[in-house]
Amino acid sequence: MNSTESFTMRTLKLGLIYSSLIFNVFIVYKYLDGSHLVDEKWSKSAAGEAEAVAAVSCSGHGRAYLDGIIGGDGTPVCECNACFTGLDCFESVPECVLDADSGNPIYLEPFWMKHAASTAIVVSGWHRMGYEYDDGSLISQELRSEIFKLHDIVKNVNTTDRYIIFGAGSTQLLGAAVHSLSLKSSTPTKVVASVPYYPVYKSQTELLDSTKYKFTGDASIQNTSDSSTSFIEFVTSPNNPDGQLKKAVLKGSNKIHDLAYYWPHYSPIVSPVDEDIAIFTLSKLTGHAGSRFGWALIKDKDLYQRMVKYMDLNTYGVSRETQLRALKLLKHVVRGGGQELFEFGYGTMKHRWELLSKTLQASKRFSVQHLSSQYCTFLDKHRTPSPAFAWIKCEQEEDEECSKVVLGEAKVIGRAGSLFGAGNDYVRVSLADSQDHFNILLNHIEKLVSQEKIGSGTRFHFYNTANQTWHANYQFMGLDQDIQCSFDGSSFAHHQGAATIAAT
């Protein structure tokens, strides 16, 4: 700065210095007074906690939760996917046995992680403390509204003139429906379902041991000629375990339609179900099985009121946190006409079904359910079902207990067919868990199938010619296989032999 600076320049510099100083003071003030600089006030601490937990790295093979067990470093521990372990889920469990018994819908987790910003909720300490909503009911009107919007989009059920009731999962609603239907009848009601059926129908009905109803078993073998006996028939469509679309078997029965899987993720939407009782669950729609949220659409007002009474006395409704969360998730689903979720769900399940069913097609020892293509109104095209479960059958007589075969030889825990009222030559295995889980499942099933036979035309060369047992290593279906063979000297050439070998 020399003495010949113009007045303008000097003013400019002074202005710069002073305004800069003022600006700095202002910024520092605003920064210290957090309430102005950031939007969150009381939610800030909670937001920070949740963000920190979400950022915990579990090597892509697990995740941490806000309420997880606190580890040595004071933060919640990683909870690992199947067959992964270690503090950060990096290590594979050696000789891992894969539990594919439960239908845990974790395949949808990546979808919600991707849409983190629009699917989080902040629950204040004083959120909905009261027993009822403002209208005196136990049901969120906004959530009710969102559910009806969703059904309007997917057209999987007729909602016209329907009453709606919420439950803690479809689990609670199934029991409420059986109970409430049975009150109408003066004689004990027989509760039935066609085989194979979802095991909970039987175990739940038996537990309650009511004077008014009894689980009687397979719907297709019931004698309906006695008009004094009333029936309640569970119609599960798509069916659990085999994914088939189904209709009622008995004429004149009270029907409970369990439509847990009647969404584009798993099934063509062929037409809107138009029945007396239609039950859905968030577990299979969004994957939030832990939230315990389901709903039933009821035609008859009397029946609806009886179910409301049952819900009142059983649990006095569904928690307010759960209803708030379901609202947020379903708002996200409905936005954009449901396309995002259903594309993700269908895309994932379709791919998995193709891979697994193709693997099992190569097998003579095992078969899997055949599912026909049908026209889907939602996707506006023909498509095959993409079920959440493989309903595997052991075709060979000596494989009497299929679940034991699959466990012993493939290290996969499935659910035995007898639990579904079917034979133990069947086993149900879940395709709906995490990607890690499915990868391991596929790998184990591929190995299992590959052990069946090496296939005609596969040639091996051996250098031993004496009567003895030897081992060979070969590749089948891209997997290393070890076999042990006996040579009785008659079937092979002396020196270098080539033979077709069947597994022992």
Next chain:
Amino acid sequence: MNSTESFTMRTLKLGLIYSSLIFNVFIVYKYLDGSHLVDEKWSKSAAGEAEAVAAVSCSGHGRAYLDGIIGGDGTPVCECNACFTGLDCFESVPECVLDADSGNPIYLEPFWMKHAASTAIVVSGWHRMGYEYDDGSLISQELRSEIFKLHDIVKNVNTTDRYIIFGAGSTQLLGAAVHSLSLKSSTPTKVVASVPYYPVYKSQTELLDSTKYKFTGDASIQNTSDSSTSFIEFVTSPNNPDGQLKKAVLKGSNKIHDLAYYWPHYSPIVSPVDEDIAIFTLSKLTGHAGSRFGWALIKDKDLYQRMVKYMDLNTYGVSRETQLRALKLLKHVVRGGGQELFEFGYGTMKHRWELLSKTLQASKRFSVQHLSSQYCTFLDKHRTPSPAFAWIKCEQEEDEECSKVVLGEAKVIGRAGSLFGAGNDYVRVSLADSQDHFNILLNHIEKLVSQEKIGSGTRFHFYNTANQTWHANYQFMGLDQDIQCSFDGSSFAHHQGAATIAAT
């Protein structure tokens, strides 16, 4: 700045300008890159929504919720306290009838609003989607741990060697306990409770209509000489509706101890309850009735396992959102040894009980339960109970149905005594709702009592002396009263008269 400025000064100025500029650029960069300046990323939008709803003004007579019905301005509407109305809850409902039937624990709401920052939770879209926790159970270990800490502080129950099970409110656990206890017995079990009892014991047991148990009524009139009959006795302590500490009546019965109100808010803690089944609910501890969360402490392993099975088949556990929220709330309670919550709770209930019982003491027509002072180990002093309900008795024969009297003459809806197995000369009225609710309740009860008599010695001066009817306006107990009296010429002086007048 003149030309004789020293080098130092010029350097200082240059330094000031440049560092200021650098600082400004840095600050602007940080401000624009929100992720650095603010902690929230994906939770930001959810936090903003929640904060905005919390800031909705409802004139101090209500509040808005995140999932409230959306009003014309696109934000959730105000949900008003009893007898308030209008878009912002500013208007009083004329001739309002106050619903004091339900035990909605809204008196605790201000406590949670005050502790907003440490009691909010952010629930991510992928929080705990699976059916089970990492250990395969349906129970959060962290929450379990917090509950045991709380009981260690309050010493209201013995938790040593106890199994714990969660339920959707104590509602679900009561039913689970009855069911599971009855499975042990080969003969139908009689379910009893001493009068007056909480109505749900009867209605819930009757609804389930099991072959294994029946609600039989008043425990104190049961014939226990038949050893083939087993009993299940509900012991509610403090009792609902009358707040009395109670013990079992029947010897040899299976006992279910319902300890919903056994907290310092309502009762002296005289000793830790040491029984087979002890049931608690979040509803009465923190006031979160809408969350549907309770827990049972069980001594016997077999019974515990039967209750777990019941919970599995009824609802498959309690929602993950609810357990996360309960954990956050209880962590806050436990911090600081529970002092804050219990001081607030006890302080509020004590004050309300004093005001209401004092009002009713002035009455000959109505009485309220007498509650004795006892030593409280938690507060380390003698104290009277401060119950959530007034158990009002109509003392006059002509007031046959006390709930109708209180409704018709005080415009207060209470719950009739017959629902509690008692006579209809009783009515239960809640003291546990919002401050607005209690103010109105007190006001209505005061008016009701004031109408009984003007009291001896109250003197009025009249200027009419002819035989006629006239009206007088006076103040009794601080309230304006209008009365109509007849004068037959014999009891009053001619001109200015003064008389003791009884209400007609």
